[in-house]
Amino acid sequence: xxxxxxxxxxxxxxxxxxxxxxxxxxxxxxxxxxxxxxxxxxxxxxxxxxxxxxxxxxxxxxxxxxxxxxxxxxxxxxxxxxxxxxxxxxxxxxxxxxxxxxxxxxxxxxxxxxxxxxxxxxxxxxxxxxxxxxxxxxxxxxxxxxxxxxxxxxxxxxxxxxxxxxxxxxxxxxxxxxxxxxxxxxxxxxxxxxxxxxxxxxxxxxxxxxxxxxxxxxx
Numbered sequence: 468x469x470x471x472x473x474x475x476x477x478x479x480x481x482x483x484x485x486x487x488x489x490x491x492x493x494x495x496x497x498x499x500x501x502x503x504x505x506x507x508x509x510x511x512x513x514x515x516x517x518x519x520x521x522x523x524x525x526x527x528x529x530x531x532x533x534x535x536x537x538x539x540x541x542x543x544x545x546x547x548x549x550x551x552x553x554x555x556x557x558x559x560x561x562x563x564x565x566x567x568x569x570x571x572x573x574x575x576x577x578x579x580x581x582x583x584x585x586x587x588x589x590x591x592x593x594x595x596x597x598x599x600x601x602x603x604x605x606x607x608x609x610x611x612x613x614x615x616x617x618x619x620x621x622x623x624x625x626x627x628x629x630x631x632x633x634x635x636x637x638x639x640x641x642x643x644x645x646x647x648x649x650x651x652x653x654x655x656x657x658x659x660x661x662x663x664x665x666x667x668x669x670x671x672x673x674x675x676x677x678x679x680x681x682x683x684x685x686x
Contacts, residue, residue, distance in 0.1 A: 468489075468490050468492070468504060468507065468516055468517065468518045468519075469482065469489060469490065469491045469492065469519060469520075469521060470492055470495070470497065470500060470518070470519070470520045470521060470602075471491045471492060471493045471494075471521045472493070472494060472495065472496070472521065472668045472669055472670060473521050473522065473668060473669065474669070475521055475522065475658065477524055477658065478521050478522065478523065478524060478658070481524045481525060481526075484527045485525075485527060485530050486680050486681055487517075487534075487680050488513070488677070488678065488679055488680050489677075489678045490507055490675065490676065490677045490678070491674070491675070491676040491677075491678070492504065492675055493672070493673065493674040493675070493676060494669055494670050494671065494672045494673040494674060495670070495673055496624070496629070496670055497619055497629035497631055498619050498621055498623075498624045498629060499624070499673075500617065500631075501617065501618060501619055503675060504518070504616075504617040505612075505616045505617055507675075508609065508612045508613065508616075509613070512609070513609060514608065514609060515534075515537050515606055515607065515608055515609065516606065516607060516609060516612055517533070517604055517605065517606040518602050518604075518605050518606075518617070519602055519603070519604045519605070520602055522657060522658045522659055523547065523602075523603060523604065523655050523656065523657055523658070524655065524656040524658065525545060525604050525653070525655045525656075529545065529652065529653040529654065529655070530604060530653070532650060532652055532653050533545060533604060533606055533650055533653050534606070536594070536648070536650050537606045537607075537608070540594075540646070540648045541607060541608050541611050541645045541646070542600070542605070542606070542607045542608075542611060542639065542645055542646065542647045542648060543605070543606050543607075543648050543649075543650055543653075544557075544597065544600040544601070544602075544603050544604065544605040544606070544647060544648070544649050544650070544653075545603040545604045545605075545649070545650060545653035545654065545655040546558050546588075546597075546601075546603055546649050546650075546651070546653070546654060546655065547601070547603050547654060547655040547656060547657040548585060548657055549657070549659070550657070550659050551657070551658075551659060554584045554585045554586065555582055555584065555585075556582060556583045556584065556585055556588065557582075557597070557599060557600070557601035557603055557649075558582065558583040558588070558591075558595055558597045558599075558649050559580070559581060559582050559583070559597050559598035559599040560581050560582075560583060560595075560596075560597070560598070561580055561581040561598050562598070562640070563598075563640065563641075564598055564599065564633060564636060564637040564640060565580070583595075588651065591651055592651070593650070593651050593652065594648050594649070594650060594651070595648070595649040595650075595651060596646050596647065596648060596649075597647050597648070597649040598636060598640050598647065599632070599633065599636045599647075600632055600635070600636050600647055600649075601632050602631070602632045603655045603657075604653070604655055605632075607645075611639075611645055614644075615635060615638050615639055617631055617635065618631065618634050618635070619631050619634065620633065620634045
């Protein structure tokens with residue numbers, strides 16, 4: 468499942484190499500996807516579903532590693548940095564995520580607590596329990612998505628605070644029913660820079676495009 472409001476050629480080239488079924492949610496805001504992502508999961512019957520935004524690059528063998536690990540865990544995710552010039556990663560080692568509201572204009576959140584820095588990753592085990600996935604090619608079994616549907620932090624479409632990754636991870640963390648397992652070898656590149664994010668988002672043309680994986684015929 469791909470949240471796709473930009474036209475980044477490197478991302479498309481990366482995803483085209485993944486031989487899996489894909490659904491592109493083109494031109495939708497995160498708030499609009501409250502309906503469409505959950506509807507897609509409810510109306511299809513895959514064992515597992517992965518979710519990623521369109522500013523992440525993953526190598527094919529790293530994604531295949533996440534697929535294999537999802538056979539043994541309920542939730543898996545890759546990891547990366549918040550911004551290209553940050554040492555902050557998306558791996559959080561804590562037992563709570565903190566959010567607060569600034570009124571109707573902008574729901575805000577606090578999540579920069581006990582996060583792992585890039586120079587600390589090598590010392591971690593191969594599989595890390597994280598409090599936050601960041602949608603870094605986050606995969607979960609279908610039942611998990613049904614129990615914890617995609618949901619924005621904002622409750623109205625005019626509010627800019629979406630934070631679906633935070634909202635999802637926070638609910639998982641609080642209930643303590645499932646663990647969010649980050650796979651250390653599944654490093655993801657985040658094409659993101661302070662001051663340049665979200666300048667090229669396009670919401671004028673909306674389309675949901677379902678692509679089937681290419682299967683090889685065995686003679």
